[in-house]
Amino acid sequence: MKYLLSLRCAILLAVMGASLHGVPALAQEREVPVVGKRPAMNAMTAEPAASTSQAASDTAASREAQGHIAELIQMIHDSKLVELRTTYNGSFGASLFFHPDEMTYYVALFQDRHIWRVIKTQDDTRAEAIYAGFVQQTSQLADIEVHRTQLQAQNVFLDRVIASQADRARHLQADLEIGRTQQAQVNDRQRLMQAEAVALRTEKDKAQAALRALQKQIQLLQRQTEAGLPTGI
Structure with a gap:
């Protein structure tokens, strides 16, 4: 009888212990992920999503600004x-x-x-x-x-004009030098011919004088030859 009473008391104590300690513990374990972890996961997911969206928007804007060319x-x-x-x-x-x-x-x-x-x-x-x-x-x-x-x-x-004028100046200078040389030669020839003309004139004058003297001599000799002859024959 005492044994049965002790066994019944042990069962009752076990049931009461399970009610006081087992069920609240299980309930507390279920509430931790629901109340504690889920909001934290939502916050982390939302923040990267917003950051990714902003980056994509910035990239699109950059392409729009720099990609038109x-x-x-x-x-x-x-x-x-x-x-x-x-x-x-x-x-x-x-x-x-x-x-x-x-x-x-x-x-x-x-x-x-x-x-x-x-x-x-x-x-x-x-x-x-x-x-x-x-x-x-x-x-x-x-x-x-x-x-x-x-x-x-x-x-x-202007460079072409200068080159052309310089070339023309060189040609004129060459012509001038040729002209001066030629003029000097002409002048020398003129002086020579002038001297020769003076000499020829002197020689002519001498020849004419000699001719006149010879003609006078001929006339004198002619009269002497014809002296004593009747005139008009």
């Missing part, structure tokens, strides 16, 4: 654009392109056919205004280049 070049290469207007000023130029598929305009500023600025818009009025601004900018940028080209051409022209 490459985009335009590729679309020109693929013949997807219609060239509406192009203006050249020196090596600078501006072009207005239209993409019919997307109703988009591209306004480009370039030098020596190297594009260095592109504006993309779907507003045709804004595109025309930007194009007009780019054209004015090319005119201003080309002023120094045009002036430099003109000065360079003028210098080249």
Whole structure:
């Protein structure tokens, strides 16, 4: 009887112990992941998602800002654009392109056919205004280049004129030296001929005097020969 009473008391104590210690412990273990860990996991997941979204947005914005030149070049290469207007000023130029598929305009500023600025818009009025601004900018940028080209051409022209005039001066100097040499030779010849003429004149005068003397002698001898002869025969 005592044994049965002791056994019954042991069972009752075991059941009471299980009620006091076992069930709350299990309940506490279930509440820890639900209340403690799940909000922490949600917070970590949400933060990287926001950071990734911001990075993607920044990357897209960077590509949008820096990729219009490459985009335009590729679309020109693929013949997807219609060239509406192009203006050249020196090596600078501006072009207005239209993409019919997307109703988009591209306004480009370039030098020596190297594009260095592109504006993309779907507003045709804004595109025309930007194009007009780019054209004015090319005119201003080309002023120094045009002036430099003109000065360079003028210098080249002046160099050619100087070379031509110098060549002409050399020819004239050569002609002058030849003329002076020839003139000196002519003068020497003239002096020689003048001296010869004086000598010939003197010789002529002497010959004429001798002739006159000889004629007088002949006349004298003729009269002497004919002396005593009847006249008129």
